[in-house]
Amino acid sequence: MVDSRRLREVALTPEEYRVIVEKLRRPPNPLELGMLGVLWSEHCSYKTSKTLLRRLPSSGDAVLQGPGENAGAVEIGQGWAAVFKIESHNHPSAIEPYQGAATGVGGIIRDVIAMGARPIALLDSLRFGPLPASRHHFDGVVAGIGGYGNCIGIPTVGGEVYFDECYAQNPLVNAMCVGLVRVDRLMRARAEGTGNSLLLVGADTGRDGIHGASFASVELDETSAERRPAVQVGNPFLEKCLLEACMDLAHTDAVVAVQDLGAAGLTSSVAECAGRVAGAGARIDVSLVPRRERGMSPYDVMLSESQERMLVVVQRGREAEVERIFQNWDLTSAVIGDVTDDGHLTVFNRTELVARLPIDLLTDGAPPRRLVGIAPEPPPALRLDSLPPLVNAAQSLLRLLASPNLCSRRPIFRRYDHMVGDSTLIAPGGDAAMLRLKGTRLGLAMTTDCNARYCHLDPNLGAQHAVAEAARNIVATGARPVAVTDCLNLANPDRPEVYWELEETIAGLALACRALEVPIVSGNVSLYNETFPARGQGDQPRSGRPDGEVPLAIHPTPVVGMVGVIDDYAQRLEAGLKKEGDFVLLVGSSHNDLGGSEYLKVEHGTVAGRPPALDLTREAAVNRLIMAAAKAGLLRSAHDCAEGGMLVALAECCLIGGMGVRCPAIRPEGTLRLDAAFFGETPGRFIVSAASRAMPELQTLARRHHVEISLLGMAGGETVEFEGQFRLSLSEMRQAWEGGLIN
Amino acid sequence: MHGGFRVKFGVVVFPGTWSDRDCGWVIDQVVGAQLQYLWHKDADLKGCDCVILPGGFAYGDYLRTGAIARFAPVMQEIGEFADRGGLVWGICNGFQILCEAGLLPGALIRNVSLEYRCEWTHLSVERADLPFTSECTEREVIRVPISHGEGSYFAEPAVLSRLEQNGQVVFRYCDAEGRVVAGANPNGSLHNIAGIINNRGNVLGMMPHPERCAEPELGGADGLKLFKSVAGSALRVLVS
Numbered sequence: 001m002v003d004s005r006r007l008r009e010v011a012l013t014p015e016e017y018r019v020i021v022e023k024l025r026r027p028p029n030p031l032e033l034g035m036l037g038v039l040w041s042e043h044c045s046y047k048t049s050k051t052l053l054r055r056l057p058s059s060g061d062a063v064l065q066g067p068g069e070n071a072g073a074v075e076i077g078q079g080w081a082a083v084f085k086i087e088s089h090n091h092p093s094a095i096e097p098y099q100g101a102a103t104g105v106g107g108i109i110r111d112v113i114a115m116g117a118r119p120i121a122l123l124d125s126l127r128f129g130p131l132p133a134s135r136h137h138f139d140g141v142v143a144g145i146g147g148y149g150n151c152i153g154i155p156t157v158g159g160e161v162y163f164d165e166c167y168a169q170n171p172l173v174n175a176m177c178v179g180l181v182r183v184d185r186l187m188r189a190r191a192e193g194t195g196n197s198l199l200l201v202g203a204d205t206g207r208d209g210i211h212g213a214s215f216a217s218v219e220l221d222e223t224s225a226e227r228r229p230a231v232q233v234g235n236p237f238l239e240k241c242l243l244e245a246c247m248d249l250a251h252t253d254a255v256v257a258v259q260d261l262g263a264a265g266l267t268s269s270v271a272e273c274a275g276r277v278a279g280a281g282a283r284i285d286v287s288l289v290p291r292r293e294r295g296m297s298p299y300d301v302m303l304s305e306s307q308e309r310m311l312v313v314v315q316r317g318r319e320a321e322v323e324r325i326f327q328n329w330d331l332t333s334a335v336i337g338d339v340t341d342d343g344h345l346t347v348f349n350r351t352e353l354v355a356r357l358p359i360d361l362l363t364d365g366a367p368p369r370r371l372v373g374i375a376p377e378p379p380p381a382l383r384l385d386s387l388p389p390l391v392n393a394a395q396s397l398l399r400l401l402a403s404p405n406l407c408s409r410r411p412i413f414r415r416y417d418h419m420v421g422d423s424t425l426i427a428p429g430g431d432a433a434m435l436r437l438k439g440t441r442l443g444l445a446m447t448t449d450c451n452a453r454y455c456h457l458d459p460n461l462g463a464q465h466a467v468a469e470a471a472r473n474i475v476a477t478g479a480r481p482v483a484v485t486d487c488l489n490l491a492n493p494d495r496p497e498v499y500w501e502l503e504e505t506i507a508g509l510a511l512a513c514r515a516l517e518v519p520i521v522s523g524n525v526s527l528y529n530e531t532f533p534a535r536g537q538g539d540q541p542r543s544g545r546p547d548g549e550v551p552l553a554i555h556p557t558p559v560v561g562m563v564g565v566i567d568d569y570a571q572r573l574e575a576g577l578k579k580e581g582d583f584v585l586l587v588g589s590s591h592n593d594l595g596g597s598e599y600l601k602v603e604h605g606t607v608a609g610r611p612p613a614l615d616l617t618r619e620a621a622v623n624r625l626i627m628a629a630a631k632a633g634l635l636r637s638a639h640d641c642a643e644g645g646m647l648v649a650l651a652e653c654c655l656i657g658g659m660g661v662r663c664p665a666i667r668p669e670g671t672l673r674l675d676a677a678f679f680g681e682t683p684g685r686f687i688v689s690a691a692s693r694a695m696p697e698l699q700t701l702a703r704r705h706h707v708e709i710s711l712l713g714m715a716g717g718e719t720v721e722f723e724g725q726f727r728l729s730l731s732e733m734r735q736a737w738e739g740g741l742i743n
Numbered sequence: 744m745h746g747g748f749r750v751k752f753g754v755v756v757f758p759g760t761w762s763d764r765d766c767g768w769v770i771d772q773v774v775g776a777q778l779q780y781l782w783h784k785d786a787d788l789k790g791c792d793c794v795i796l797p798g799g800f801a802y803g804d805y806l807r808t809g810a811i812a813r814f815a816p817v818m819q820e821i822g823e824f825a826d827r828g829g830l831v832w833g834i835c836n837g838f839q840i841l842c843e844a845g846l847l848p849g850a851l852i853r854n855v856s857l858e859y860r861c862e863w864t865h866l867s868v869e870r871a872d873l874p875f876t877s878e879c880t881e882r883e884v885i886r887v888p889i890s891h892g893e894g895s896y897f898a899e900p901a902v903l904s905r906l907e908q909n910g911q912v913v914f915r916y917c918d919a920e921g922r923v924v925a926g927a928n929p930n931g932s933l934h935n936i937a938g939i940i941n942n943r944g945n946v947l948g949m950m951p952h953p954e955r956c957a958e959p960e961l962g963g964a965d966g967l968k969l970f971k972s973v974a975g976s977a978l979r980v981l982v983s
Contacts, residue, residue: 146859150892151800153761237759237803244758329758417861417890419955420798422765427962436960438768569960 002033010037016367023361031299031347031355036362038264038303039271042527045366048493049525052506060519062482068276070114070189070260071179072521074483076565078440081183083117086125086176086448086487086561088526092231093173097140101173102148102234103307108177109154109239110260110310113246116187117179120421121435122149124159124175125448125487125559129168131404131741137171144234145175146415151236152243155424156416157433159448163404166456166554169531174487174524176561178446180437185250189259191273191280194341195316196256198270198284201326201333202242202309206292208232209265209305238308241329246310248325254318261309267302267362269311270337271345275363281344284337286354298347298354313339371493373500379457382595382609390675393647394726396603398736400644400679401651403602407740408655430575430656431476431640432564443569445479448561451643454611456555457596459501461611463508466560468619468683471516472640474564475623476686478573478630484513485561486523491530491553501556502527509558515616516623518562529554571630575639576657577689580716582636584653584661585698586646588622588685589708590668592676598643599679614683622684625705634694634701641685647678649687650712654720654730655737663713665724689715750974751777753791755821755837757812758783762798762834762954769957774970783815793830793973794821796837798890798952808836808851808893809843818844830874830973831946835891838938838948847941847948848906849898851891855931859892863962864929864951866937867917870910873940874976875947878968884921885965887951889929889937894950896932896939903933914938914949 007017010033020036021027028036042048058066064081065073071085089104105122112119124145128134149156154177181187191198209232249255259273266289274280286301296304312333314322319335326333340346345362347355358365390396400406413428425443426434432447449470455462471481486509493499513520530553566572577584594600595609629635637657641649654660668677676682690698702709713722721727752770756763763780771778779789783801788794801812812818818840825831825846833841841847854860863886871881879885898906906912914937918927928935930950938949953966 150859150861150890151759151803153799235803237800237805240761240800241758414862415859417859419861419888419890419952419961420761420765422768422955422958422961425960438772 010034011041012037016040019367023365029355031302032357034299034303035267035355035357039268039362040366044264044268046525047366048369048371048527049502051368052503055506055510056520057510057514058519058521060517063519063521064183064186066521067523070111072483072485073115073186074521075183076444076482077442077567079183080437080442081181081186082178082444082563083112083115083181084176084178084485084561084563085111085522086174086485086559087524088487088489089173089175090170090489090526090529093141093171094169096231097137098144098147099231099233101141101144103232104173104175105145105148106234106236106239106307107262108175109152109243110262112177112179113243114187114189114258114260115179115181116185117181118247119154119177119179119243120423121178121433121446122154122156122175123446123448123561124156124173125450126159126161127167127172127452127557128163129165130163134168134171141171141173142412142415148234148236150417152240153420155418155420157418157424157435158428158446161409161412162452164452164555166552169552170529170554172489172529172554172557174489174559176448176485178563187258189257189273190276191282191313191339192256192277193315194339196339197314197316197319197335198282198337198339199312199314199319199322199333200289200309200336201312201331203235203238203306204290204292204332205301205304206306207296207300207304210300210303232305232307234307241331242308242310245326245329245331252321252325254315254321256313256315259311261311263305265303265305271359271362273311273313274339274345274359279341279343281340281342281346281359282337283340283346285348285350287350288334288336290332290334298349302347371499372496373503374496375500376497380608384592384594387594387604390678393678394728396599396679397647397651397728398733399602400598400648401733402736402740403598404740405598406644406648408738410738411741425569425572426477426574431473432479434477434479434569434572436569441568441570443479443566443572445474445477445564445566446562447473448559449473450557450559452555452557453596453607455505455557457609458611459504459556460508461614462556463505463558464512464614464616465611465683466558467509467512467516467518468614468616469640469642470560470562471518471619471623474562475626476573476575476638476640477566478571478627479564479566480627481516481518481562481564483563484518484520486520487559488525489529489554489557489559490527492528492551498553505556505558512616516620571633573630573635573638575653576637577653577659577661577715578636578657580659582689582691582715583695584687584689584712584715586685586710586712587625587688587707590646590672590677590680590685591682592671592673593680593682594676597645597679597681599645599675612682619684621705622707625702625707626686629698629701632697634698635688635690637689639687641687643681645679645681646685646687651720651733653687655734659715660717660719660730661713661715662717663722665722749775749777750793751779751791753779753781753788753794755781755794755796755817756783757799757801757815759801759803760797760799760836762952765954766795766797769954769970773957773967774974776974781817783817786816786820788820788824793832794824796833796840798835798837801836801840809840812840813844822846825946828943828945832875832973833948834954835950835952838950839893841946841948846946847939848902849896851893851950852895852897853893854895860929861888861890862929863888865917865919865927866914866951867921867923869915870913870940873913873944875969875972876913877976878972882921884917884919885968886956886963887953887966888955889951891950894932895930896936898933906939907934909942911939911942912936913940913947914951
């Protein structure tokens with residue numbers, strides 16, 4: 001029996017060790033134990049979430065590849081497939097923000113390359129503690145994303161960022177990559193064909209990142225800084241060469257499969273590639289792996305997470321042909337083994353057998369963890385009747401526009417190259433980004449969304465909102481939502497209330513994705529995003545958890561990445577008002593939805609109540625109306641109402657369009673409060689603008705879709721005015737909006 | 744076109760170059776000229792009429808922008824091509840490489856903000872009599888995006904005054920009305936310099952990306968004028 005310290009090092013439990021010995025009918029040697037440790041880590045095995053994840057819908061007419069591959073793929077028309085995936089790099093970014101974020105970007109790009117697709121866009125969903133305290137995380141992560149994306153030449157076109165205390169020690173960095181490939185050239189990372197060669201290409205293997213996957217599968221604590229060697233260092237230039245060389249592989253038919261080396265390095269890469277083919281195995285010789293340093297043991301080589309490496313399965317006898325392609329880009333490549341039919345991963349160091357493990361034990365052997373979820377105390381209720389009425393709408397609007405959660409993201413996205421590729425039709429700063437498919441009229445819209453405050457107040461409903469808002473953002477460009485990739489960020493599921501959050505989150509995602517007909521084709525789960533802040537930096541590491549100490553845990557943050565398609569990008573819509581004299585309209589109706597709102601937080605200093613009720617049937621109807629109106633050319637602009645409600649959305653339409661609006665006073669009817677009419681966050685609403693001549697047809701269309709549409713005012717001028725209520729100049733608003741992140 | 748003749752643009756590809764495909768797209772699909780990619784290891788310009796050094800991070804630019812690229816085999820040929828009067832056009836990283844190679848004076852240093860900048864800028868066209876700008880008018884304001892971390896133009900005072908005296912400044916950052924003011928300078932370039940030409944008038948370096956604005960759906964088409972200028976000019980040279 002190994003000692004418990006050794007087991008903790010490889011992040012395995014005694015029970016898991018018992019299962020390993022039983023299956024192997026012998027104790028694993030230290031290398032085998034390390035290999036099983038990384039592949040059985042939560043990060044690689046999804047042992048806590050995998051039974052729940054099966055509840056997510058993943059099929060649909062457009063789906064070419066669902067979960068289980070390096071990335072998902074959907075057909076988007078004219079023979080093209082969009083390949084995409086989102087992945088977390090939270091723990092590394094907490095310890096080393098620049099490299100953590102940079103390698104997060106690098107890793108997700110390789111996932112898309114492995115599918116045979118050319119990466120065309122990046123998006124990043126970020127969460128930090130409040131500024132200025134979390135400035136080091138924020139600056140490092142933004143610089144790291146830019147450093148990698150700008151150098152490799154893939155535009156960073158979208159994403160989101162929110163600030164909340166719960167992320168102060170657990171910032172979230174979720175990177176999404178979208179790629180394009182002809183449907184008939186879509187690749188799968190399957191190690192087919194006994195005797196075919198395994199070619200390792202790209203960076204030499206070093207000692208960096210050993211046990212990164214295991215590190216990502218425990219809570220951060222005061223010893224985490226010592227884990228810095230578990231964070232890898234990125235080389236975007238090398239990956240650019242790797243990317244181009246992999247694109248050049250299309251010129252040969254000698255390549256069977258391409259697999260990224262990510263978490264758990266060579267071990268995971270080879271095992272997953274073989275694991276996708278029934279009965280397949282692999283035999284590798286670690287002495288053939290090109291190394292960055294001397295004296296590396298087989299253990300180091302098998303577990304290294306050195307970046308910018310790919311595994312290529314090549315037809316036997318055609319290795320030289322493929323190696324020439326990599327040589328052209330001055331990339332190292334080496335045949336390190338071959339595909340077998342014995343269902344085992346067998347590792348040699350020259351002639352010495354150093355490990356032999358069944359593939360299915362590695363990839364699928366981790367016993368699912370059956371945890372119990374218990375609902376925590378519900379959050380404080382919101383008593384609307386005790387909420388003071390709105391005093392000064394103009395001042396509230398200015399404070400909301402300056403809120404770090406709502407203000408202009410320009411200080412961030414102008415640090416990212418968002419135009420390289422000559423395809424960016426809708427740049428960052430609006431709802432979804434949109435890229436054209438060169439040589440066609442097709443536009444591909446993409447977004448990431450999650451209001452984690454909603455998820456904190458109600459994980460199920462919050463997850464539904466994340467899907468609904470992503471869909472609205474896609475629809476606001478005129479595109480049709482097609483499919484989803486998700487990144488579930490949660491705290492430690494061993495605590496029953498967190499496991500309950502996980503269950504509820506997945507239930508909410510499943511419900512909303514089914515209702516809005518957007519299958520989830522890829523995704524990632526990041527657990528253990530919590531820390532014990534009471535333990536000071538200088539304290540001695542303690543083992544176990546002190547009784548009664550409450551961890552600082554993140555809100556459940558299920559980030560939804562969504563793509564959509566517009567058949568003719570000439571019909572695309574942007575958020576900004578376009579023309580003086582256009583009618584500005586509110587699509588959808590407003591209710592007293594102040595629960596969990598940004599208004600409540602900014603103006604009343606509380607997070608309370610339930611998120612707004614969400615009628616998914618109604619969402620779908622409103623979305624259909626906007627898509628139909630865009631297609632009929634009836635709209636000049638569209639913007640979805642989200643955090644900050646109608647008035648913030650309207651202000652954004654004005655600020656983005658550089659044009660004011662003049663509206664009659666808002667006199668809410670019935671029980672609707674004025675603060676809710678202005679700042680409530682009722683879903684299913686858009687601000688649109690239209691030429692007066694389009695109005696009759698637009699109203700007819702709205703009636704046909706049973707969607708309420710009401711006139712807000714008329715575009716034009718340099719102010720936002722609600723007659724008799726308030727008037728603000730665009731310049732005053734702009735000052736608030738553009739200064740929100742600079743402090 | 745003159746007897747079906749089409750101008751041949753060469754687009755140099757270093758490892759780490761990323762605007763090659765964008766330039767290629769504009770040349771091939773928008774302008775309709777001939778396109779020839781030139782690999783950094785090749786010492787042959789394949790009969791191109793104009794050679795473009797596009798944007799990117801050649802060789803990763805880890806040492807200093809353009810510092811390694813200037814030693815590439817293709818650069819020897821480009822130097823000789825320029826000496827013969829051939830048109831050489833460095834865009835972004837290409838401008839940095841031309842400065843490192845000594846084909847243009849001065850250097851591009853870190854943006855004064857110390858941050859990368861990707862945004863639209865306005866440029867005042869100071870010279871409209873060049874093969875690269877003949878489709879523009881003098882003092883015309885064109886809108887072209889930048890995307891760089893090290894685009895702040897720097898030169899010794901003597902070099903700078905020589906550039907000014909000779910009229911070698913081709914583009915200056917300006918506001919929408921064409922005023923060359925500090926507020927319109929995105930990176931701290933001396934004299935708001937966005938692009939310069941060599942003394943002979945055949946080697947242009949510019950930080951902004953005209954290949955990113957050659958079609959209206961990308962937010963503007965002013966960049967197309969530069970490509971069309973070259974296409975027309977090279978043609979005139981050849982048929983004259």
